[in-house]
Amino acid sequence: MVHHSVAERRALARALTRIENGDLSVQDELRAAWSATGAAHRIGVTGAPGSGKSTLVSALARAWRLRGHSVAILSIDPSSPITGGAILGDRIRMRELSGDPGVFIRSMASRGSVGGLSAAAADAAALLDAHGFDFVVIETVGAGQSEVEIARLADTVVVVEAPGMGDDVQAIKAGILEIADVLVVNKADRPGARKTVAALQAALDLVPQTSGHHGVAGTALSDAALDAGWVVSVLQTTATAAEGVDALVDMLALHREWLHVSGVGDARRRRRYSQELRVRLREQLLLRALQILGGDGYDAALREVAAGRRTPLDAARELAAQLIIGSEL
Amino acid sequence: MVHHSVAERRALARALTRIENGDLSVQDELRAAWSATGAAHRIGVTGAPGSGKSTLVSALARAWRLRGHSVAILSIDPSSPITGGAILGDRIRMRELSGDPGVFIRSMASRGSVGGLSAAAADAAALLDAHGFDFVVIETVGAGQSEVEIARLADTVVVVEAPGMGDDVQAIKAGILEIADVLVVNKADRPGARKTVAALQAALDLVPQTSGHHGVAGTALSDAALDAGWVVSVLQTTATAAEGVDALVDMLALHREWLHVSGVGDARRRRRYSQELRVRLREQLLLRALQILGGDGYDAALREVAAGRRTPLDAARELAAQLIIGSEL
Numbered sequence: 001m002v003h004h005s006v007a008e009r010r011a012l013a014r015a016l017t018r019i020e021n022g023d024l025s026v027q028d029e030l031r032a033a034w035s036a037t038g039a040a041h042r043i044g045v046t047g048a049p050g051s052g053k054s055t056l057v058s059a060l061a062r063a064w065r066l067r068g069h070s071v072a073i074l075s076i077d078p079s080s081p082i083t084g085g086a087i088l089g090d091r092i093r094m095r096e097l098s099g100d101p102g103v104f105i106r107s108m109a110s111r112g113s114v115g116g117l118s119a120a121a122a123d124a125a126a127l128l129d130a131h132g133f134d135f136v137v138i139e140t141v142g143a144g145q146s147e148v149e150i151a152r153l154a155d156t157v158v159v160v161e162a163p164g165m166g167d168d169v170q171a172i173k174a175g176i177l178e179i180a181d182v183l184v185v186n187k188a189d190r191p192g193a194r195k196t197v198a199a200l201q202a203a204l205d206l207v208p209q210t211s212g213h214h215g216v217a218g219t220a221l222s223d224a225a226l227d228a229g230w231v232v233s234v235l236q237t238t239a240t241a242a243e244g245v246d247a248l249v250d251m252l253a254l255h256r257e258w259l260h261v262s263g264v265g266d267a268r269r270r271r272r273y274s275q276e277l278r279v280r281l282r283e284q285l286l287l288r289a290l291q292i293l294g295g296d297g298y299d300a301a302l303r304e305v306a307a308g309r310r311t312p313l314d315a316a317r318e319l320a321a322q323l324i325i326g327s328e329l
Numbered sequence: 330m331v332h333h334s335v336a337e338r339r340a341l342a343r344a345l346t347r348i349e350n351g352d353l354s355v356q357d358e359l360r361a362a363w364s365a366t367g368a369a370h371r372i373g374v375t376g377a378p379g380s381g382k383s384t385l386v387s388a389l390a391r392a393w394r395l396r397g398h399s400v401a402i403l404s405i406d407p408s409s410p411i412t413g414g415a416i417l418g419d420r421i422r423m424r425e426l427s428g429d430p431g432v433f434i435r436s437m438a439s440r441g442s443v444g445g446l447s448a449a450a451a452d453a454a455a456l457l458d459a460h461g462f463d464f465v466v467i468e469t470v471g472a473g474q475s476e477v478e479i480a481r482l483a484d485t486v487v488v489v490e491a492p493g494m495g496d497d498v499q500a501i502k503a504g505i506l507e508i509a510d511v512l513v514v515n516k517a518d519r520p521g522a523r524k525t526v527a528a529l530q531a532a533l534d535l536v537p538q539t540s541g542h543h544g545v546a547g548t549a550l551s552d553a554a555l556d557a558g559w560v561v562s563v564l565q566t567t568a569t570a571a572e573g574v575d576a577l578v579d580m581l582a583l584h585r586e587w588l589h590v591s592g593v594g595d596a597r598r599r600r601r602y603s604q605e606l607r608v609r610l611r612e613q614l615l616l617r618a619l620q621i622l623g624g625d626g627y628d629a630a631l632r633e634v635a636a637g638r639r640t641p642l643d644a645a646r647e648l649a650a651q652l653i654i655g656s657e658l
Contacts, residue, residue, distance in 0.1 A: 027640065027642055027643075030640050030642070031640050031643065034637050034638075034639070034640045035637030035638065036637075037637065038637070122641075269635070270631070270635060273631060273634045273635050273641065274631055276634075276641040277627075277630065277631055277634055277641045277644055277645060278615065279641075280641045280642050280644070280645035281615060281618065281644075281645040281648055281649065282611050282612070282614070282615040283611070283645070284642075284645040284646050284648070284649035285611070285614040285615060285618055285649045285652065285653060286607065286610060286611040286614060287649070288649050288650070288653040289610065289614055289653055292653060292654065292655045298606075301606060302599070302602060302603055302606055305602045305605070305606055306598070306599060306602050308363055308364035308365075308366065308367070309364070310363070311356065311359050311360050311363045312451075312602065312605040312606045312608075312609045313356055313359070313609050313613075314356070314360065315606055315609070315610075316606060316609035316610040316612070316613040317609075317613050319610055319613070320610065320613035320614045320616070320617050321617070322654070323614065323653055323654055324614060324617040324618055324621060324652055324653065324654070325621065325651070325652055325653070325654050326621045
């Protein structure tokens with residue numbers, strides 16, 4: 001693991017703040033760091049509030065530290081889009097880790113759109129990766145679309161559940177099971193843990209296996225990769241007592257090895273780059289298009305829409321046809 | 330109110346399915362309907378699961394029906410992005426309304442990205458509006474970014490709370506209070522209702538008033554509009570007993586009148602059109618850019634990114650500079 005000086009940590013923290021604020025000057029650091037990315041194991045951790053996710057991430061960090069690895073933890077909170085405020089709960093428990101130079105902890109809240117947060121999280125993860133942390137954990141709350149998008153920034157996705165969280169959560173699970181590489185029932189010392197494990201196992205049987213999450217759909221994989229299909233396991237942990245955490249550490253290492261051997265890791269990375277490139281291309285095209293159009297050109301199109309003479313899609317098609325080189329109506 | 334034949338309702342349902350599936354052939358209907366939009370009062374209803382939102386919307390629908398108005402209810406569920414499945418809870422209670430030709434109920438789940446659902450919801454709301462429903466309710470679950478985006482499709486936003494939903498929900502409120510035009514504490518017969526009202530009222534005092542939600546920020550308003558600033562009220566309802574629902578109906582009518590008199594309604598609509606136009610323009614620019622680039626051109630840029638030689642942003646900037654007419658590096 002690398003060691004960072006206090007000055008380096010401060011510079012990193014400042015760069016992350018600029019990413020969070022959408023300050024484009026941080027692109028210089030990103031440009032310099034980009035070729036050094038790819039060494040970290042990026043792990044996405046998601047799950048409903050109350051599952052003890054933060055405590056589990058702290059316990060994981062401690063376990064990795066005992067093995068001599070460095071860890072960066074990026075907590076993403078997409079739930080507070082307007083005030084851009086709430087830092088994730090349980091941040092207090094993280095404090096005991098924060099004196100350790102091998103651990104870097106950072107929360108990011110949504111300042112703009114979901115796309116904005118997802119792009120900012122991608123940049124932040126790349127920067128932490130390039131800084132030589134062995135593990136970069138991307139922790140998110142909940143199970144919505146934005147969490148799924150953020151989880152896609154990871155190599156390995158861990159979905160955390162807790163016993164007895166009621167029917168509402170069961171419904172959410174249907175949407176999130178498919179992105180899990182590893183399932184964890186945390187708070188396993190509570191009543192109902194076995195029932196939750198059994199329910200998850202039963203639900204898993206309905207999800208097509210060998211897929212992992214974003215590895216297969218839409219991506220060509222070798223036969224060897226399919227032969228070596230990953231089977232999603234349900235682990236039990238009691239993070240507050242560090243129980244089951246070593247087994248989780250081992251499972252994550254095993255998944256990383258599988259990613260490498262099967263070729264799925266490369267496919268996921270390629271897909272991640274492609275997604276980022278598309279998001280950035282869309283944004284840059286719009287930026288330049290609005291510059292070229294000017295306020296008057298845009299307003300003229302907007303008036304057509306507001307007056308009921310053009311649908312937004314038709315107006316957009318006409319503008320795009322005028323603006324993209326080599327394109328015809 | 331207009332009356333629709335069974336055949337018309339079926340055609341409407343089919344058009345909504347095509348919108349949900351991203352089938353572009355529905356643009357013909359949208360084009361024909363577009364100039365007829367703008368007559369309906371679009372009401373966004375959002376709030377955490379368990380607040381009784383669906384029951385409240387049913388009760389509202391019954392109250393409007395008693396006054397002779399027609400109602401379309403569009404339920405949006407962004408929580409299940411991958412399976413595209415879960416229909417909102419309480420759908421059963423809606424059934425009693427569904428035999429009534431003056432009521433149209435429809436659920437939409439996320440099939441693609443958040444942007445996709447928001448664009449689909451915009452098209453669906455426009456189509457329902459153009460079909461002559463007096464009220465179009467856009468009901469969403471939760472309080473995340475995607476819900477805020479969907480609430481922005483409405484003229485009036487109602488945020489629903491219930492007594493004693495714990496600290497987690499209080500935190501979420503911080504993000505969602507600012508989009509509320511009307512706050513409702515539902516399940517007001519439960520213990521703790523007054524406390525919740527008081528807490529909301531106290532929180533409201535911290536939100537800048539006269540703003541409403543999306544009306545003012547970034548939009549020029551006349552002095553008259555600011556003089557006539559809207560004050561967000563906290564109403565109490567017990568939807569299961571239809572208590573307080575008439576007062577809510579009156580408050581919604583009052584808000585609509587305020588929107589009209591103050592000019593804020595027009596400003597919001599203009600902003601809504603502009604947002605839609607931007608989303609569509611971004612999407613159409615990317616579509617045409619990828620066509621012009623071709624698979625090889627895109628893959629060449631992607632390889633540069635994957636090899637660590639270009640950041641996604643730099644690669645996107647270069648492509649955009651090549652593709653947008655009149656633009657230079």
